[in-house]
Amino acid sequence: MSIYRKLNRLPPDDLHHFERRPASSNANANADVTDWLPKRKAKPYERLLSPTVLWYETLPAPVRPLALCERFPRIANGLATGWRDRDATMRCLDELLTDRRGGRRGFPAVVLQELHSLRAFFEAVHGSRDGVWRRA
Numbered sequence: 001m002s003i004y005r006k007l008n009r010l011p012p013d014d015l016h017h018f019e020r021r022p023a024s025s026n027a028n029a030n031a032d033v034t035d036w037l038p039k040r041k042a043k044p045y046e047r048l049l050s051p052t053v054l055w056y057e058t059l060p061a062p063v064r065p066l067a068l069c070e071r072f073p074r075i076a077n078g079l080a081t082g083w084r085d086r087d088a089t090m091r092c093l094d095e096l097l098t099d100r101r102g103g104r105r106g107f108p109a110v111v112l113q114e115l116h117s118l119r120a121f122f123e124a125v126h127g128s129r130d131g132v133w134r135r136a
Contacts (some may be wrong), residue, residue, distance in 0.1 A: 065117075067108070
């Protein structure tokens with residue numbers, strides 16, 4: 001044992017032991033009070049993507065969700081992306097039309113009507129998820 005070693009010191013192979021630093025060295029670390037949280041969050045892209053525009057143009061005129069694309073382009077982008085996947089699209093439409101978290105403002109009436117029209121059109125073209133039960 002070394003004469004320079006403190007007696008109350010833990011063995012060097014103890015993984016849970018951390019040397020305490022003097023309070024003066026922490027002063028520089030606390031000097032930066034910048035709020036980094038808003039800078040770290042990714043901001044959603046609030047414009048229509050080119051595939052969404054193509055998807056919009058392929059829909060029949062009475063079903064095209066103009067207000068949805070203008071007011072909520074992020075949601076329109078999500079619908080356009082999953083449009084070919086029947087289960088994903090129905091799940092997305094169900095989540096948009098059903099308030100599961102409570103206390104939500106909801107969509108404007110025009111957008112809500114467009115979402116219902118899209119769902120009815122999608123079910124007519126691809127069949128509903130519970131089509132067997134509706135026929136019975």
